[in-house]
Structure formats: C-alpha cells, structure tokens
Amino acid sequence: MEFLFYILIVVLGLVIWSIFNENTVLKRMKRDLKERWGQVPEEEYTSEKFESLKAFYQSIMDDHLDVDDITWNDLDMDEIYKIMNNTQSSVGEEYLYALLRKPCFSNEELKERNRLMKFFHENEDLRIQLQMKLKQIGKLRQISVYEYMSRLGDQEAKSNFPHYLMAFGLILSVVFIFIIPQLGGVFTFLFVGNNIYRYYKRKAEIEMYFTVFAYLLRFLNHIKGIVKLDIPELRSYLETLKQDSTIFNRFKKGAGIVVSQNNSGNLFDMFLDYFRMLFHLDLIKYNSMLSFFKSNRQILQRIYINIGFLDSMIASASFRAWLVYYSEPILTKDTNPKLRVEQLYHPLLEAPVSNSINENRSVLLTGSNASGKSTFIKTLAINAVLSQTIYTSISKEYKASFFIIFSSMALRDSIFRNESYYIVEIKSLKRILDRINKDIPMLCFIDEVLRGTNTLERIAASSRILASLAKKNTLCFAATHDIELTYILETYYSNYHFQEKIVEHQILFDYILYSGRAVSKNAIKLLGLLGYSQDIISAAEQAAKDFQTNGEWNKL
Structure with a gap:
C-alpha cells in the first residue's frame, strides 16, 4: 500500500511538472512575440527555401499583372521580404510571398488589409493569442506546404478491394488451421509472405505522402484552437475557418493508424506495426483519406488562404511598426x-x-x-x-x-x-x-x-x-x-x-x-581623384573640348 502511495506521488509530481513546464514555454513564447514585434525577424534563408516559398504563388500567377521575376530581382524584393517575414507558420510565409508578387487593383480589398493591420497593431493581447496558435502550426524547413498539397492532389486513389481480399484471405487461412491444419498452415504462410511483400512494395511508393498527411493533420488540429478565439474583428474569417475545418473531421477520424510511427519502441507500437503489415490497415485508411482529400481539396485551399492571409497581415503590421515612417496611399x-x-x-x-x-x-x-x-x-x-x-x-x-x-x-x-x-x-x-x-x-x-x-x-x-x-x-x-x-x-x-x-x-x-x-561634367575630374596622371587627364579634357567644337573625335 505504501508502495502505491509513492507511485501516486511520483505520477502527481510528473503531472505538476508537465503543467508548469507547458506554462513556462507559453510564457516564453508570449514574451518573444512581444519583443520581436516591429523588429527584423531572425530567419535563415537558402536558395532552396526561396524556391519552396514560390509554390503557392506559382499556382495563382498572372503574367500580365504580377511583379515578374525580372522586376522582383531588380528591386531586391527578396531582401524586402526578409525584413517583413514576421509570420509564424509556413502557410503564412508562403502567402506573404504571393501577396507581394500580386499588386491589388481594388481599394476595398486594400482597405480591408489596412483594417486588419491596424487592428493587430492596436490590440497586442488578441494579436499574440492568434500568433501563439499560428506558431503551433509551425514552419517547415526547405519544404512548401502548398507543394505538398499539390503533389498529394495529383495522386490517384486506388481501390481497397485487393487489400480487403488479402486481409480476408489471411483470416480465412488462420481459421483453416483449426479445420485442416496442414492446408491451413500452408495458406497462412503464403498469405503472410504475400501480404508483407505487397505492403512494403506499395508503402515505398507512397511513403512521402504519409509525411504530407502528418503535416495536414497537425495543421487541421491547430486550427481548432484558432476558431475558438473570441475576436469579433475577425469573426468572418473565423466562422469560415470553423465551417471548413468541421468538414475535415471525417478526414481526421482514425488517421492515427496512418501517421503514427514506431518511435517509442513499446510493445503496443511493435504489435501495431506488424498488424499493419499483415492487414494493410494504414494503406486502406490512406486510400480513403486520399479520396476525401481530393474531393475536398478546394475547401482545404480556402483554409490555407484564410490562415495565410491572417498571418501575413500580422507580419505586415509588424513591418509598419519597424518603418521610420509610412503613410496610407x-x-x-x-x-x-x-x-x-x-x-x-x-x-x-x-x-x-x-x-x-x-x-x-x-x-x-x-x-x-x-x-x-x-x-x-x-x-x-x-x-x-x-x-x-x-x-x-x-x-x-x-x-x-x-x-x-x-x-x-x-x-x-x-x-x-x-x-x-x-x-x-x-x-x-x-x-x-x-x-x-x-x-x-x-x-x-x-x-x-x-x-x-x-x-x-x-x-x-x-x-x-x-x-x-x-x-x-x-x-x-x-x-x-x-x-x-x-x-x-x-x-x-x-x-x-x-x-x-x-x-x-x-x-x-x-x-x-x-x-x-544634369549639367555637371565630373567624369574626367574623377580620374584625378583616383590618382591618374595629369597627362591622361589633360589629354582627355582637350579631346572632349575638341569634340564639342568640331563634332568629331581626333585620331590618336
């Protein structure tokens, strides 16, 4: 009895420590968000990172109205983007990049952006609440969320019938062991070998898309926290997010069988891994999730755009706070x-x-x-x-x-x-x-x-x-x-x-x-400042004077 009491004390201590640690992390996050407001964000960029940022923009690009590649490079807009990118999520930074490439021609749309930027600047507590939720969605390194979604949308959902047939055959062969042991044993051996081989063959083809689903599920799960925020000024955006994210409840149901990984090494995980290999549970769920995703891809894109827009408006408001001065055009x-x-x-x-x-x-x-x-x-x-x-x-x-x-x-x-x-x-x-x-x-x-x-x-x-x-x-x-x-x-x-x-x-x-x-002519005088000989300078001045008088250059 005393032993159980000590175990209870340890468990209680771990729970209290976990809560304290979580509160400490949240406080640190809140402090960091306050301190970084109106500052140049500390981010590392590589050429691969900038390539990944372009995926969403390239899907909505307009060759005639947008800031094209030549203009973007001429203006060093990558550097402008870097000092602006105070977003908290990959979705936000990809949307911000696209926003800067697409000049807007509507005063109504620009004034709505202005309203949001002013709101985020003037309401620090509410802004930080939203930023903390966005930060939990997080950023991916060198990988585009939108590109992930596009690649996934290009995949073809296959029929689950072969997987059901292999699972049913394995179960039936095991049953046969109790009826005709020799025949049941042979069939069981054959089905186990076939199911494992077919499992790893198909799994190798779609392994990267399991990672895609893992991120999308994390993305959708954290949106639940965003839609619960009580911010009247964002009501239209939050209501739309709530309606759209609710549609994906079926998508998330049972998804753990697909995205969970055998990282902990405990017996349950090992058992589940073998169960997947034999009965193809994760492949079956993958196909149903893929079919659902393809049917509701436009809704997920709307969620992406709403989250990206809000995150980019917060970053733009922070950029305004960093500027020496600015005006509303x-x-x-x-x-x-x-x-x-x-x-x-x-x-x-x-x-x-x-x-x-x-x-x-x-x-x-x-x-x-x-x-x-x-x-x-x-x-x-x-x-x-x-x-x-x-x-x-x-x-x-x-x-x-x-x-x-x-x-x-x-x-x-x-x-x-x-x-x-x-x-x-x-x-x-x-x-x-x-x-x-x-x-x-x-x-x-x-x-x-x-x-x-x-x-x-x-x-x-x-x-x-x-x-x-x-x-x-x-x-x-x-x-x-x-x-x-x-x-x-x-x-x-x-x-x-x-x-x-x-x-x-x-x-x-x-x-x-x-x-x-311009009326000044100092190009030849500059030669003297850089140490050229007086002979060269005098000869150049005389040549220029002769040309102005005669309209022709003298031969040397």
Missing part, C-alpha cells in the same frame, strides 16, 4: 497615369535621403555614377509595390494611379543561353512593351536603356523605345547618362537629375533629386 483608377510622392525613402538603407516628386509625364533621370539615380527609381518601384500589396507607402504621402509595375534594370548576359547583354536587354524591354494595358496604366523603370551597344545606335533606338512607352498608357522612369535623350524626348519626358560636388579632392553626393537635366 491614396490610389485611383485613372485613364491618364499620375504619381505624387512626398519624402520617399528606401527601407533597406541605414541613413536614407528622402525625395519628393509630382508627375503626370514620364521622367528621365540624369547624373553621374553613384549619384543616386538607380536607388531613387528602385525606391519608387518598391514603394509602388508595397502601396498596392500591403497598403503601405514608405513616404509621408503617396497619391497615384493603380499601376501594373515592371522594370528593366539589373540585367546580365547569359553564357548558358549564349545571349549577349544587348540581347538580354532588348528582350527585357520587349516584355514591357508587350504587357502595356489600355485599361490599367503601367509604371515602368529602366536603368541605362540599351547600355549594351554603341552610342550612335543606343541613342537612336532608346529614344524611339522610350517615346513609344510614353505615348501609351505608361509612366516611365528611365535613368540615363545620355544627355542627348533629354533633348530628343523633352516633348514626352520631364527631366530630373542628381548631382555631386568635388571639394578638396573629395567627391560629395547629396542624393537629392533636382528638376532639369
């Missing part, structure tokens, strides 16, 4: 594109210089290297993307048309495709021309148009390409060193420039946008 549907932005800045720079611009015409940007041209147009493009995705402008004020957004900036030649830089560049520009939409204005950004060819043909071709863009439903921002373009295109393009000063053998940039074309 004013977006309009216009036949004539326009853009006005006040004190715009780049979110990735430690000490950004803000700039403002107000235009309803396309823009040419001139100035020397490193003066700020490329950074400005990238900042403007990033701002346009964020304004039409998370309703957040990295400026004091942003008023603009809804835009399709394309760029042609950080291009490279391709040795694998045997394409020169010039070929890559004209293909990139052609894709922009092909996607001009008469109903939705395009905002496009071009850095050093046709830099991959000679001066004469570059100016002739680039002026016509840029004029073609400006004449259509497009607002184009193009950075160039070719001052000639500012004269050729002044009917269609407004001129702005960045400038620098050389003071006491130092080059100083203020990174401020000025109206008009």
Whole structure:
C-alpha cells in the first residue's frame, strides 16, 4: 500500500511538472512575440527555401499583372521580404510571398488589409493569442506546404478491394488451421509472405505522402484552437475557418493508424506495426483519406488562404511598426497615369535621403555614377509595390494611379543561353512593351536603356523605345547618362537629375533629386581623384573640348 502511495506521488509530481513546464514555454513564447514585434525577424534563408516559398504563388500567377521575376530581382524584393517575414507558420510565409508578387487593383480589398493591420497593431493581447496558435502550426524547413498539397492532389486513389481480399484471405487461412491444419498452415504462410511483400512494395511508393498527411493533420488540429478565439474583428474569417475545418473531421477520424510511427519502441507500437503489415490497415485508411482529400481539396485551399492571409497581415503590421515612417496611399483608377510622392525613402538603407516628386509625364533621370539615380527609381518601384500589396507607402504621402509595375534594370548576359547583354536587354524591354494595358496604366523603370551597344545606335533606338512607352498608357522612369535623350524626348519626358560636388579632392553626393537635366561634367575630374596622371587627364579634357567644337573625335 505504501508502495502505491509513492507511485501516486511520483505520477502527481510528473503531472505538476508537465503543467508548469507547458506554462513556462507559453510564457516564453508570449514574451518573444512581444519583443520581436516591429523588429527584423531572425530567419535563415537558402536558395532552396526561396524556391519552396514560390509554390503557392506559382499556382495563382498572372503574367500580365504580377511583379515578374525580372522586376522582383531588380528591386531586391527578396531582401524586402526578409525584413517583413514576421509570420509564424509556413502557410503564412508562403502567402506573404504571393501577396507581394500580386499588386491589388481594388481599394476595398486594400482597405480591408489596412483594417486588419491596424487592428493587430492596436490590440497586442488578441494579436499574440492568434500568433501563439499560428506558431503551433509551425514552419517547415526547405519544404512548401502548398507543394505538398499539390503533389498529394495529383495522386490517384486506388481501390481497397485487393487489400480487403488479402486481409480476408489471411483470416480465412488462420481459421483453416483449426479445420485442416496442414492446408491451413500452408495458406497462412503464403498469405503472410504475400501480404508483407505487397505492403512494403506499395508503402515505398507512397511513403512521402504519409509525411504530407502528418503535416495536414497537425495543421487541421491547430486550427481548432484558432476558431475558438473570441475576436469579433475577425469573426468572418473565423466562422469560415470553423465551417471548413468541421468538414475535415471525417478526414481526421482514425488517421492515427496512418501517421503514427514506431518511435517509442513499446510493445503496443511493435504489435501495431506488424498488424499493419499483415492487414494493410494504414494503406486502406490512406486510400480513403486520399479520396476525401481530393474531393475536398478546394475547401482545404480556402483554409490555407484564410490562415495565410491572417498571418501575413500580422507580419505586415509588424513591418509598419519597424518603418521610420509610412503613410496610407491614396490610389485611383485613372485613364491618364499620375504619381505624387512626398519624402520617399528606401527601407533597406541605414541613413536614407528622402525625395519628393509630382508627375503626370514620364521622367528621365540624369547624373553621374553613384549619384543616386538607380536607388531613387528602385525606391519608387518598391514603394509602388508595397502601396498596392500591403497598403503601405514608405513616404509621408503617396497619391497615384493603380499601376501594373515592371522594370528593366539589373540585367546580365547569359553564357548558358549564349545571349549577349544587348540581347538580354532588348528582350527585357520587349516584355514591357508587350504587357502595356489600355485599361490599367503601367509604371515602368529602366536603368541605362540599351547600355549594351554603341552610342550612335543606343541613342537612336532608346529614344524611339522610350517615346513609344510614353505615348501609351505608361509612366516611365528611365535613368540615363545620355544627355542627348533629354533633348530628343523633352516633348514626352520631364527631366530630373542628381548631382555631386568635388571639394578638396573629395567627391560629395547629396542624393537629392533636382528638376532639369544634369549639367555637371565630373567624369574626367574623377580620374584625378583616383590618382591618374595629369597627362591622361589633360589629354582627355582637350579631346572632349575638341569634340564639342568640331563634332568629331581626333585620331590618336
């Protein structure tokens, strides 16, 4: 009796320790969520990770309206994504990636996103309750949840009849042992061998999909906790989740026979493992679960989208809290594109210089290297993307048309495709021309148009390409060193420039946008700052002067 009392004390102690440990973990999780709000998330990314993030987006991709791969890479949007990805689940981070690739053209939808972001920012306790539930769903490394679902949906559910036949045959053969022992024994031996062989053959074909089901079951189980949250501001989302997740109760029933693994090594697990091999219980359940999944795949996708959307809105609200300042954009549907932005800045720079611009015409940007041209147009493009995705402008004020957004900036030649830089560049520009939409204005950004060819043909071709863009439903921002373009295109393009000063053998940039074309000519002077001989500098200055006077280059 005393021995049982001690056992009871130990069991009680373990229960109390388990509860205390769980409470400690929850408190730590809550503290971490508070501390990480408005901070850059600590996540590790690999190329495989970014590939896995694309699966959901690729299923809903629109070649004509979305931020395409070239534009995404031009704007370093992977880096923008990294500082935004304060999601708690794999579903959330995959949805956030897709959200940033798909500019929205509806004020109603953007204002709903804004409402949720404001709510999550202003209601810390309720937000953390939801974040803790999302965190329990968790993140997978290097693997896409959506890709898992797609692969599973492509599988064909097979008939369970052969499995029933093998199980029934084994049972019947065992019964025969008590009637005709020799014959029953032979049949039992044959059925055991056949059933085990057939079991492992089929199991090897579908092993990875058992892992898929394991994650989906965990995903569905944790949604139960989310729908129980009492958050009136999220009622429509939670009600939909509740209705949809209830449908999957049948899917989850008895699913333990499929997803449980023999990890503990206890006798029950070992016995269950042999039972599966002989009677194919998990294969039978797998087929029924697969049939149910395929019949209700659209409902599961709706659950995925709802969870992903809420998680990504929390992350977007955290991103807003991290910004130095931001504004809610004013977006309009216009036949004539326009853009006005006040004190715009780049979110990735430690000490950004803000700039403002107000235009309803396309823009040419001139100035020397490193003066700020490329950074400005990238900042403007990033701002346009964020304004039409998370309703957040990295400026004091942003008023603009809804835009399709394309760029042609950080291009490279391709040795694998045997394409020169010039070929890559004209293909990139052609894709922009092909996607001009008469109903939705395009905002496009071009850095050093046709830099991959000679001066004469570059100016002739680039002026016509840029004029073609400006004449259509497009607002184009193009950075160039070719001052000639500012004269050729002044009917269609407004001129702005960045400038620098050389003071006491130092080059100083203020990174401020000025109206008009660039007038400073410091390229040759910069040679002196870098230690080139005075002979080279003087000869270069004289050659430039002679060309301006005669219109021809002197032979050396």
